[in-house]
Amino acid sequence: MTLTVQKEVPSIIIITALLCILCVYAGGKIKKADPYEKPTGIVFAALALIEWIDGMVASTVRPAYVEKLGPYIGSLAMYLVCANLSGLFGFNTPTMNLSVTLALALITWLLIQATAFKTNGFLGYFKGLFEPVPFLFLGNVIGKFSPLISLSMRLFGNILAGSILMSLIYTATGGLSKLLLGWTGIDFNILGVFLAPIFHAYFDVFAGFIQMYIFISLTMALVSNELGYE
DSSP states (O other): OOOOOOTTHHHHHHHHHHHHHHHHHHHHHHHHSOTTSOOOHHHHHHHHHHHHHHHHHHHHSOGGGHHHHHHHHHHHHHHHHHHHHGGGGTOOOGGGSHHHHHHHHHHHHHHHHHHHHHHHHHHHHHHHTTOSOGGGHHHHHHHHHHHHHHHHHHHHHHHHHHHHHHHHHHHHHHHHHHHHHGGGTOOOOHHHHHHHHHHHIIIIIIHHHHHHHHHHHHHHHHHHHHHOOO
């Protein structure tokens, strides 16, 4: 039996460790901060992030659930941003691995099901599978599992597609640069130097933030769907 370690594992460990250290450090700074003074530095950044996350949760889910759901949404947002942008710093992007996106989607899916059980009760949960008419049971069961597939595949597919497109862009600019500089004997991707940052800004930075926002927005919407809104 051969144990194979996926190439994204070191990136996952490093990103998780760095986020844990950052959160512990920021938490210590917040505890020591004077509440009567204007926050600065990492305290300001942490409070701004918390306020943004709480505002999003409060506008989507019941306000009473902000304290319960906010920490998960905040943790998810930070991890996804770091994971999606890690490729820019030479790491193997974790979200290009379906196992990673499926694991994140599974956590969200379990949260959704737990919320449904808590809201409707055991009998109410299973009764809902036969509504509005019993013969829709199979469709309702598929509907329960569809978020697990859609969340994982959407994130995985978009990040992987961006990486593939960037590889094609580097290949194309490399070939064109060779044609332009062939007479000089210089083998250098000069077009890539100027064009790649523009495409990286879209496919890595912009798409990375957008995919994070979509994932957390869908998570909140699906949880809210089980809670209702007050």
